[in-house]
Amino acid sequence: xxxxxxxxLLFSSYGCFLFGQEKAxxxxxxxxxxxxxxKLFHPVKTITPEDAEKNSTNLSELLRFxxxxxxxxxxxxxxxxxxFRGTTAQQTAFVWNGININSSFLGQGDVNNIAAFxxxxxxxxxxxxxxxxxxxxxxxxxxxxxxxxxNKGFHGTLFSEAASFNxxxxxxxxxxxxxxxxxxxxGNYVTSENNxxxxxxxxxxxxxxxxxxxxxxxxxxxxxxxxxxDHHTISWQSQIFDASQHYPIFELTGxxxxxxxxxxxxxxxxxxxxxxxxxxLKAAYTEDNFQYFSxxxxxxxxxxxxxxxxxxxxxxxxxxxxxxxxxxxxxxxNKGEGYETGFGNISRNIGSLAGVIRYFATKDFRFxxxxxxxxxxxxxxxxxxxFSAKWNAVKWYxxxxxxxxxxxxxxxxxxxxxxxxxxxxxxxxxxxxxxDHEFSIENFKIILSPYYMNSKDLINxxxxxxxxxxxxxxxxxxxxxxxxxxxWNKDFGKHSLKLNGSYxxxxxxxxxxxxxxxxxPLHKAVGNIDYQYDFLKLYVxxxxxxxxxxxxxxxxxxxxxxxxxxNAGISAELFKKYTLGFKVNNFTNTVYQTVSLYPMxxxxxxxxxxxxx
Numbered sequence: 001x002x003x004x005x006x007x008x009l010l011f012s013s014y015g016c017f018l019f020g021q022e023k024a025x026x027x028x029x030x031x032x033x034x035x036x037x038x039k040l041f042h043p044v045k046t047i048t049p050e051d052a053e054k055n056s057t058n059l060s061e062l063l064r065f066x067x068x069x070x071x072x073x074x075x076x077x078x079x080x081x082x083x084f085r086g087t088t089a090q091q092t093a094f095v096w097n098g099i100n101i102n103s104s105f106l107g108q109g110d111v112n113n114i115a116a117f118x119x120x121x122x123x124x125x126x127x128x129x130x131x132x133x134x135x136x137x138x139x140x141x142x143x144x145x146x147x148x149x150x151n152k153g154f155h156g157t158l159f160s161e162a163a164s165f166n167x168x169x170x171x172x173x174x175x176x177x178x179x180x181x182x183x184x185x186x187g188n189y190v191t192s193e194n195n196x197x198x199x200x201x202x203x204x205x206x207x208x209x210x211x212x213x214x215x216x217x218x219x220x221x222x223x224x225x226x227x228x229x230d231h232h233t234i235s236w237q238s239q240i241f242d243a244s245q246h247y248p249i250f251e252l253t254g255x256x257x258x259x260x261x262x263x264x265x266x267x268x269x270x271x272x273x274x275x276x277x278x279x280x281l282k283a284a285y286t287e288d289n290f291q292y293f294s295x296x297x298x299x300x301x302x303x304x305x306x307x308x309x310x311x312x313x314x315x316x317x318x319x320x321x322x323x324x325x326x327x328x329x330x331x332x333x334n335k336g337e338g339y340e341t342g343f344g345n346i347s348r349n350i351g352s353l354a355g356v357i358r359y360f361a362t363k364d365f366r367f368x369x370x371x372x373x374x375x376x377x378x379x380x381x382x383x384x385x386x387f388s389a390k391w392n393a394v395k396w397y398x399x400x401x402x403x404x405x406x407x408x409x410x411x412x413x414x415x416x417x418x419x420x421x422x423x424x425x426x427x428x429x430x431x432x433x434x435x436d437h438e439f440s441i442e443n444f445k446i447i448l449s450p451y452y453m454n455s456k457d458l459i460n461x462x463x464x465x466x467x468x469x470x471x472x473x474x475x476x477x478x479x480x481x482x483x484x485x486x487x488w489n490k491d492f493g494k495h496s497l498k499l500n501g502s503y504x505x506x507x508x509x510x511x512x513x514x515x516x517x518x519x520x521p522l523h524k525a526v527g528n529i530d531y532q533y534d535f536l537k538l539y540v541x542x543x544x545x546x547x548x549x550x551x552x553x554x555x556x557x558x559x560x561x562x563x564x565x566x567n568a569g570i571s572a573e574l575f576k577k578y579t580l581g582f583k584v585n586n587f588t589n590t591v592y593q594t595v596s597l598y599p600m601x602x603x604x605x606x607x608x609x610x611x612x613x
Contacts, residue, residue: 028147028149029235030147031235031269032097034133035145037326040358042127042402043436043485045068046121046123047067047122048121051066056169057077057163058076058080059115060112063082063124064594065541067526068124068483068504069142070082070594072519074247074248074598075210075600076601077192077245078215078245078248080111081110081111082111083519084139085453085483086477086481086507086508086520087140087430087508090106090411092109092142093135093140095141095144096144097237099284099286099310104306105411105413112245113217113241113245115221115239116190117159117186118219119146120146120147121145123142126451127140127434128404128406129386129406130407131354131370135374135409138428138453138455150181152182155612156174156612157173158610163192163605164601164606165604166191167193168190168192169190171186172187181226181227182223182224183223185223189216189218190215191215192216194214194215196213198591198601198602211249211254213247216243217241218241218242219240221239223235223237223238231272233270236266237266237267244260244261255294256296257292258293259292261290263288263289267282269282269283277316278315280314281312282310285308285309286308291303304339306335306336307334307336308334313328313329314326315327322361323357323360324359325355329351329352329353332350333347333350334347334350336412338416343421346412350374350375350377350409354373355372356369363392364391364392365389367387368386369387370385370387371384371386374409379410383405384405385404386405387402397439398440399438401435402435403432405429405430405432406431408427409427420461420468421470426457427457428455428458431453431454432452434450437449443489443490444488449483450482451480451483452479455479457476458474458475477508477509477517479506479507479509482504483503484502486499487500494534495532497531498529499530500527503524504523504525510552515554518550518551518552524543525543526544536570536571538569538570541568542566545594547560547561563592567585568583569582578610579612581607581610582606583605584603585603585604589603
């Protein structure tokens, strides 16, 4: 078989339409066109909509039980932030259809203010990725992806769930496509009184009740794609999200507060695709609004509006069947307006140029090298680089290595918050290296990924002699550890069994104090077992979280103790269109926290129904 034919099969096997068969191009439109290239060199954990139904409470719960991430949640449904490989929430990039959507104000994503439903897949990628996905992609990135199929006709799905604590979750999706046109729309509404009790957890002299814990959110997703010519496609994807979170109080006489958030994301793309050349031109507008209420019965106490205008061009070309070049240019303008935040109208321009070359030496060995320069207004940005190689040594063993320099530039709050904003801040930078060792024997697969990161100029908010807090470049952090994944599946007659587990060891040390970073558990393990017999399905999920320090001096009395949680569910598929299911969360009735002083719910239940038509 010649090299060109091998490459065509290789790219097709990963679902990539950049250098595959023409038929693959006509089948599906992928908004994040880089993701399939990333999968050629990096393991990416994919969470499907069917997986999401197991942990449908919110995106925090989904990522907690189905990825290696540590999720800090200030009580169920409240403020939530992620941590990859011992890094901070600002060092995790949220990427929506190829566009970085971390908040311009906070420099991070609030997990519970991002919709959990409405995506065709959620990808979780560990390791640095700033050359492709920009600021914040240091510890890893979370990809919220949509696709549009052609020639699929009409399909629809309705999911409805009722759960403990007066929780209701409804999701509906419809799609239609022919050979030229594809359309998809979905909507999700979640509401919960969230008034759970944890009698064993005592605050003062009172057993804990999640008083004033109510939340709700609504999201709408719309996607359209049209083939204007044989190799040209125009597409549009949009998401609207509206949410409200009431913050729990510890005393009945406490002041009830809440936080409202609204986001709008809209992306239009013009794609040109042929066998050896492609170009994707994107224009996006994203808007983030929030309002904080110090008293839920009074007008807002503070708030802000952020607007981002983004233009991105991704050019990909195979010079020869073995050599591929990829040039990416991006320009964006970030605007912000604060209310009672100490700053008024602020704005900055950001541009970047990146180049990647990929060499496919044989069907079993390939590598890529990338370089990127960002131009951030009033900020001196470093030159970024990356190198990855993948070798299929033998049929049962594949290995890869990744080396990169990544960064995060200061957020609006870091620079402009008054009092405290610091215009002299430098970007956080990190050098990352990791390896992947993949062993496959029939239906059994093991992936071992040791990693090392050296980060400097971490931005920390510290008290000042003037009585307020301010951000400074202070910390240097060394992080190293091991991520491992195990999968096994077997079909026998009408029976099907699938096992999926992961274990993560994370050592993340402040180099000045030699202490473990806060909210970085040394050990985390998750496991999922799925069993199906004919029309019946059963799953069991387990999560172990090790000792987690909450103070920078490793104070044991303030640390979060290790805990183990077990979830289980059963469902029945009727007439291939209807599914009825029942779930038990925290089956072990464990008392646990992910953030100090904010206990999570004990055993709780839900029933749900799904209709496919």
